Amino acid sequence: MKNTISKEEQAQLISILKARFEKNTKRHQNIDWSKVEAKLNANPEKLWSLLQMEKTEGEPDIIAYDKSTDEYLFVDCVAESPKARRSLCYDRKALDSRKEHKPKNSAVDMAEEMGIELLSEEQYRQLQQLGNFDTKTSSWIATPADVRKLGGAVFCDYRYGRVFLYHNGAESYYAARGFRGYLKI
Template structure:
């Protein structure tokens, strides 16, 4: 994110978001054993642009929560932890090329550009599987995941879901979109 695009929350939204994040953090301690909310909050307060990205995750239905801490970088790791794929991000193609390749019934947006505009990254398959260790997510929906360039060059894109108590990785054309498919994101703060 460049300085020209720096985004900050108004004080009311700032407090509202911090309250929601703290409540989720306290309610779901299994996602971040050994971490302390005060440390997370101090990091958030020092990073207003990251807080704006978390607000966007929250606003679109992602229910972001801390899922880890990177001791080397000193960053807290947030993932979208909504039970199902975020409602405010559904019915999107994988990327701009996928969107442009649709001849008719184009959706309004695509996952990669939405994530970039929010200042977040799509989960990788590995991150998606890590998330699934923390609970049961996407039991009725699915989520686009970061697709390797070799697959994308051939027109495909990857998505995951949880069915039959197992996590599955699938492929589709990048131009496809479904009412029950969105994307989950990650953010480091």
């Protein structure tokens, strides 16, 4: 069956997530792991997406809890943009517009295949409050429709002690630019 993981993979993934959770407590103060684990076990389809985040070297971890929806926000917390998600243009339209030297995929398509979404600018800035991420790389973020309509896309990085938001043609791709995703559980 598509988008499922075995009981063994589930147990291994939960063990990895728990170890990361315990190692990085400042990312999720006042969150009880036992409640997170119960939520994970109750949502096996979401575990598949978390496994994809892990396999592509995103190191997902919890950075927030939304009391109103009873959801935990898992975000890629690897120091630099995930290695297995770099050299991608922004979306399918951008990929299709390239005549030559096409990248292997687009950030939006890959995120969709993984069952996750690109971070918004607000979520990216929230992540940066928890550490310094993308000090040598950059990450595509969800681009406002009016910018995308004009052919552009936006990305962020962290330099000189601050978050920078930039624009580029959506069809561009670079070895040091990937994307960070999130998943609500």
